[in-house]
Amino acid sequence: LLPHANPGVMGPRDLARLREVSPSMGMMLENLTPRLRLPGMAHEHAPDKAPGARMATLRFAGELRIAFTTGLLLGIGETPRERVETLWEIRRAQERYGHIQEVIVQNFRAKPGIPMHDWPDATLTDLLRTIAVARLVLGGEMNLQAPPNLMPEAYPMLVLAGINDWGGVSPVTPDHINPEAPWPEIELLARRSAEVGYTLRERLTVYPEFITHKPGFVPESLRDHVARLADAQGYARPHEKAP
Incomplete structure (x- = not known):
């Protein structure tokens, strides 16, 4: 087991404790505009989504x-300009610390039983535009992800717009946030990736470059465990060959 923790807003003491057992963590910024905390907006009743608290984490x-994953949630009341401003905050944090291993660009999907059940879904055009802008703002070295189960008709377009990662896709568990959207078959993702010139490879929760080229991100308590699970390039070893 190599956990990827999504603890939400945390202070340095708790993050340091969690680091000893979880080599990577994540927390979506969603969007940093304070407008989303106004009455009737998406973050009104979510004090832990205050922009200052999320950026502090x-x-x-x-x-x-x-090694940290973050990202944007599209279609929750933000403007295109506010998306770009959030991307620039991510870039500034990356330039200072170099710890962001992945940025997710995720489209919101309304569903029954939530306060935003009648909110319009983010469009494919919005998603593709934001991915392309994220690639421009964050540069060619950043790992960009879009969940493949939320726009299943758009696999090639998502890759061509700028993503290079499909995220965590499970053959045994559902997407607990969007259970109505089943994960695609791994073989299908491999074929669709190959159609646009990419080879699908399995990675660990911590990205390869943080294992092979960025010393100090895998804590000493986990180095031997990560070394057993990773190949020479930092990707996951084939399961049958793991020592």
């Missing part, structure tokens, strides 16, 4: 050298 993770 992102900075603490950088100071502690935690």
Whole structure:
């Protein structure tokens, strides 16, 4: 087991403790505009989604050298400009700490039983535009992800727009946030990736470059365990060959 923790807003003491058992962590910024905390908006009743609190957690993770995933949630009331401003905040944090291993660009999907059940879903055009802008703002070295189960008709377009990662896709568990959207078959993702010139490879929760080229991000308590699970390039070893 090599956990990827999504603890939400945390302070440096708790992040440091969690780092000893979880080599990577994540927390979506969603969007940093304070407008989303106004009455009737998506973050009104979510005090832990205050922009300052989320950015503080992102900075603490950088100071502690935690390989960190973050990202945007599209279609929750933000404007295109506010998306770009959030991307620039991510870039500034990355330039300072170098700890962001992945940025997710995820489209919101309304569902029954939530306060935003009648909110319009983010469009494919919005998703593709934001991925392309994220690639421009964050540069060619950043790992960009879009969940493949939320726009299953758009696999090639998502890759061509700028993503290079499909995220965690499970053959045994559902997407607990979007249970109505089943994960695609791994073989299908491999074929669709190959159609646009990419080879699908399995990775660990911590990205290869944080294992092979960025010292200090895998804590000493986990180095031997990560070394047993990773190949020479930092990707996951084939299961049958793991020592």
